Amino acid sequence: MMSFAPPSEIAAVAVRDLRVSRGGREVLHGLTFDVPKGQITGLLGPSGCGKTTLIRSIVGVQIVERGEVTVLGEPAGSPGLRRRIGYSTQNPAIYRDLTVTENLRYFAAVLKAPKGDIARVLDEVGLAGARDQLGSTLSGGQLTRASLAVSLLGSPELLVLDEPTVGLDPVLRKELWELFQGLADRGVTLMVSSHVMDEAARCQRLIMIRDGDIIADDSPDALRTRTRTTDLEEAFLRVIEERAVA
Amino acid sequence: MNPAITLATARRILTQLRHDHRTVALMVLVPTLVIVLLYYVMDDQPSFDAWAPVLLCVFPFLVMFLVTSIGTLRERTSGTLERLMASPLGKLDLLLGYGIAFGVMAVLQVTLALTVSLTWLGLDLRGDLWPLVVVALLNALLGTALGLFCSAFARSEFQAVQFMPIVMLPQILLGGILVPRDQMATVLEWISNVLPMSYAIEAMKDAALGADIGGEFWRDIVVVGGSALLALILGAATLRRRTP
Numbered sequence: 001m002m003s004f005a006p007p008s009e010i011a012a013v014a015v016r017d018l019r020v021s022r023g024g025r026e027v028l029h030g031l032t033f034d035v036p037k038g039q040i041t042g043l044l045g046p047s048g049c050g051k052t053t054l055i056r057s058i059v060g061v062q063i064v065e066r067g068e069v070t071v072l073g074e075p076a077g078s079p080g081l082r083r084r085i086g087y088s089t090q091n092p093a094i095y096r097d098l099t100v101t102e103n104l105r106y107f108a109a110v111l112k113a114p115k116g117d118i119a120r121v122l123d124e125v126g127l128a129g130a131r132d133q134l135g136s137t138l139s140g141g142q143l144t145r146a147s148l149a150v151s152l153l154g155s156p157e158l159l160v161l162d163e164p165t166v167g168l169d170p171v172l173r174k175e176l177w178e179l180f181q182g183l184a185d186r187g188v189t190l191m192v193s194s195h196v197m198d199e200a201a202r203c204q205r206l207i208m209i210r211d212g213d214i215i216a217d218d219s220p221d222a223l224r225t226r227t228r229t230t231d232l233e234e235a236f237l238r239v240i241e242e243r244a245v246a
Numbered sequence: 247m248n249p250a251i252t253l254a255t256a257r258r259i260l261t262q263l264r265h266d267h268r269t270v271a272l273m274v275l276v277p278t279l280v281i282v283l284l285y286y287v288m289d290d291q292p293s294f295d296a297w298a299p300v301l302l303c304v305f306p307f308l309v310m311f312l313v314t315s316i317g318t319l320r321e322r323t324s325g326t327l328e329r330l331m332a333s334p335l336g337k338l339d340l341l342l343g344y345g346i347a348f349g350v351m352a353v354l355q356v357t358l359a360l361t362v363s364l365t366w367l368g369l370d371l372r373g374d375l376w377p378l379v380v381v382a383l384l385n386a387l388l389g390t391a392l393g394l395f396c397s398a399f400a401r402s403e404f405q406a407v408q409f410m411p412i413v414m415l416p417q418i419l420l421g422g423i424l425v426p427r428d429q430m431a432t433v434l435e436w437i438s439n440v441l442p443m444s445y446a447i448e449a450m451k452d453a454a455l456g457a458d459i460g461g462e463f464w465r466d467i468v469v470v471g472g473s474a475l476l477a478l479i480l481g482a483a484t485l486r487r488r489t490p
Binding site: 082111 | 250251254255257258261262265266324325326328329330331332333334335487488489490
C-alpha cells in the first residue's frame with residue numbers, strides 16, 4: 001500500500017491517487033497533487049490528456065474509480081460544495097434560446113445569488129453590451145464569456161474553468177486574466193485549464209498533464225530554472241524528453 | 247427539493263418557449279386543427295361527438311411526450327444539465343419544473359381545443375365538462391412524465407423521436423379505443439391492464455358519455471396520476487449527478 005500525506009489545511013483542492021476510466025480505458029493513472037488557496041493554478045496539457053476528466057472529478061460530476069478528491073475540506077461532490085464552486089465547462093453551457101440576462105437570472109435563482117450579481121458578472125466578463133442578445137446569436141467568444149459569467153455568480157470560493165479563453169482575441173484574453181488575478185488577490189482559488197502555453201506564465205502554479213499523468217507540478221519560474229529555458233512551451237518539451245530518458 | 251428553484255426552472259422553460267413562437271403555435275394550435283379536420287372528415291355529429299373526446303385526451307399526451315423528451319435531451323447534450331447537476335438544484339426541481347411549464351402549455355392546448363369543439367363545432371357532451379378537463383390535463387402530465395423518463399434512454403434526437411411510436415402506439419391500440427378491452431385476447435388484455443393509458447381512456451369515456459362520475463372514475467384518475475408520479479420519480483432516478 002502506498003501512503004499519501006493527509007490533505008493539508010491550506011490546500012483548496014487535495015487529490016490523492018485519483019484513477020478514472022472512461023469507455024473502458026484508464027484516462028487518469030493515479031494523480032496526486034494539492035492546489036493552494038488564493039492562487040491561480042494552471043492545468044496544462046494537450047487535448048485528450050485528461051484535463052477535462054480531472055476537472056469533472058474535482059467538481060464532482062465524474063464517476064471516479066479510485067482515489068480521494070477533497071475540495072475546500074469536503075469530499076468532492078458533497079451537496080455543501082455546490083454553492084461554493086463555480087464551474088465553467090469547455091463547451092459553453094448556456095441556453096441558446098435565452099438571452100444572456102435570462103440565462104444569468106435563472107442560474108442566479110438556482111444559486112440564490114444576490115440580485116446585483118447579474119450586472120456585476122456582466123461587467124466582469126465585458127458582456128454588458130450583449131446582455132439582451134439571445135445565446136444563439138452570440139459569437140463563440142461571447143458564448144464562452146457568458147458561460148464564464150454564470151460561474152462567477154454567487155462569488156464562489158473556488159472557480160474551476162475549463163479552457164475559458166478559447167477563441168478570444170488577445171485584448172479580451174488579457175482582460176480576463178487580469179480579472180482572474182484580481183479574484184485570486186481577493187482570496188478566490190482558481191483552477192484554469194488551457195492548452196495554450198503562453199497563458200501558463202500568468203499562473204502562480206502549473207500542473208502539466210500528459211496521457212493521464214502529471215509530468216510537472218511547479219511554479220512557472222521553478223520550471224524555467226529546472227529546464228534551463230525561458231519559454232514554457234520549450235520547458236514542456238524538455239520535461240517530456242527528461243521523462244523519456246529516465 | 248426547493249420550491250423557489252422549481253418555480254425558477256418552470257419560468258426559465260416558459261421563457262425559452264416564449265422566444266420560440268413557432269413551437270408555441272404548433273403546441274397550442276395543432277390539436278385544435280386536427281379536431282376541426284376530424285369534424286369535417288366524420289361529417290356527422292354523433293360520430294364526431296364520440297371521437298372528439300378521444301382526440302382531446304390523446305393529443306396532449308402525444309405532444310407533451312415529444313416536446314418533453316426532446317427538451318430534456320437538449321438539456322443533456324448542451325452541457326446545461328451538467329452545470330445544473332453541479333449546482334444546488336435538486337433533480338426533482340428540474341423534473342417538476344418541466345412538469346409545471348409544460349402543464350401550463352397543456353392547459354392552453356386543452357382550453358383552446360375544448361372551446362372550439364364546444365362552440366364552433368357544436369360538440370355535444372352528455373356529461374359535465376370538468377371531468378373531461380381533468381382527464382385531459384392528467385394525460386398531458388403523464389405524457390410529460392413519460393417523456394422525461396424516456397429521454398434518459400435516448401442518446402440523440404433521432405432516438406428520442408423513435409420512442410414516441412414505441413411508447414405511445416401500443417398504449418393507444420391496447421387502450422380500448424379501437425377494440426373494447428374485454429374483447430381482446432387475454433394476454434393483450436393483461437398488458438392493457440398495466441398500461442396507464444387504458445385507465446385514462448376509460449375515465450375519458452365516462453366523462454364524455456355522462457356516466458356516473460363515481461368510484462370507478464376516481465380510481466382511473468388515481469391510476470393515471472399515480473403513473474405520472476411514478477414516471478417522474480423514475481425519471482429523477484435516471485438523472486445522475488455523476489456520469490462516466
